[in-house]
Amino acid sequence: MGGSRRLLFVLCFLRQVFYAQTDVPLLANSDFFTLNPTQTTITLEKPICMYRPAITVYLYGMVKGAPVLPLYDATTKKVFATNYSATNGGQLGPYQVASFNNPTCDNSIVLSNMADPTRVQSILTATTVRVGSDVGCLTDPNFKGICNAPLQSNTGYRFKYLFMDINNAVISETDWSPPIVTVNGNPSSTIDTWPGRRSGGMIVLTSILSTLVFIILFAYVVGFIFSIVNETPATEVQRHDTQSVPVLPKPQEIGDVTFSSALTGQERERYVAKQQA
Structure with missing residues (x-):
């Protein structure tokens, strides 16, 4: 019974070694990474x-076509400390890109958790290496x-994982990945900014839109200034009590004569003489 368990353990161990060696980054x-x-x-x-x-897992990288040099000592299984600068960014051979704790099966990520904004960054950190x-x-x-360090644009890179034990010795590794090519970036000096390269319709449309924007802004400024100039302060109608004293008409007594102010002087004299007679 014990021999069967040991055999099963060895078979599982060899199966993991086989898959690790046949798998690639x-x-x-x-x-989740549309620009990659x-x-x-x-991002791997x-x-x-x-x-x-x-x-622990070590990630190694190199430029496509660089010599595939040994990554570790065959006897001690200790890795060689090759870095970006010493290999001219991977052009002279493989270099150490990154190291991280070995992700276990218990760290399997449920994709539905990506809908939680508070967990996105931690999930990406646990599952990917940039x-x-x-x-x-x-x-x-x-x-x-x-x-x-940053990679070169329009350049193919190959990658490999090394699996380390508690003594930091290599116990397994993957194959080198097929070349992964970075995006070709054009230098800023090659960007054409001459208007002659633009179509006639684009130039006309741009001119019309610029003119309309200027007219709208000018009308707005003129209207604003006009409203300020013509605005008069509101005045409140002052109210006060009249100081004039009403004059009451004098009661007419018997014998008093009233006549219209419309009579002429001669008519008034004749009228008075007649009353005296």
């Missing part, structure tokens, strides 16, 4: 549940360690 899911590769970066999937006994994400390691003269 792959591009990350295009559903870019001009200077390549981490080897989740690829080789359980490993503690090659070319470190800019500062090239400019810092005191930097020591693995330099994950």
